[in-house]
Amino acid sequence: MRTLDFTPLLRSSIGFENLNRLVDFATRGEGDTYPPYNIEKIGDGAYRISMAVAGFTRDELDLTVQDNVLIVTGRANEAEGQERQFIHRGIAKRAFERRFQLADTIKVTNAGYENGLLNIELVREIPEHKKPRRIEIGGTEPARTIEATAETQPAERETA
Helix, strand or coil, X not given: CCCXXXXXXXXXXXXXXXXXXXXXXXXXXXXXXXXXEEEEEEECCEEEEEEECCCCCHHHEEEEXXXXXXXXXXXXXXXXXXXXXXXXXXXXXXXXXEEEECCCCEXXXXXXXXXXXXXXXXXXXXXXXXXXXXXXXXXXXXXXXXXXXCCCCCCCCCCC
């Protein structure tokens, strides 16, 4: 299989620390691809992860952020006494755990569930000390020269 060069994409990364590693991992076909998801930029410094979790209820989904890792977990709760017989089961409802590595400046702000899609809102919050700031350049006034006087100089010792 031919490897792809995603170097041009890294210049416009969305704040995920190891984007190159994640893209390589995804293109190799390794790991679990369930549930499918999209990452989209919805504004200046605002992003959304949309996950297709059809068949899950809000109670069966869990979101956790720990050490700059967003963990999305789904656990199917089959109610007792509600045994179902499927003739064809095309909608996968299996337990999953999906992890997203977040940059230090990315914060999860909101999550919503509608029409089988879990939407997770992210925003880039740059701390004040990391934001660019403008430095004023001083005027063209001449440099001041300080001349020493007898009062400011140390007393000379007399040699005998």
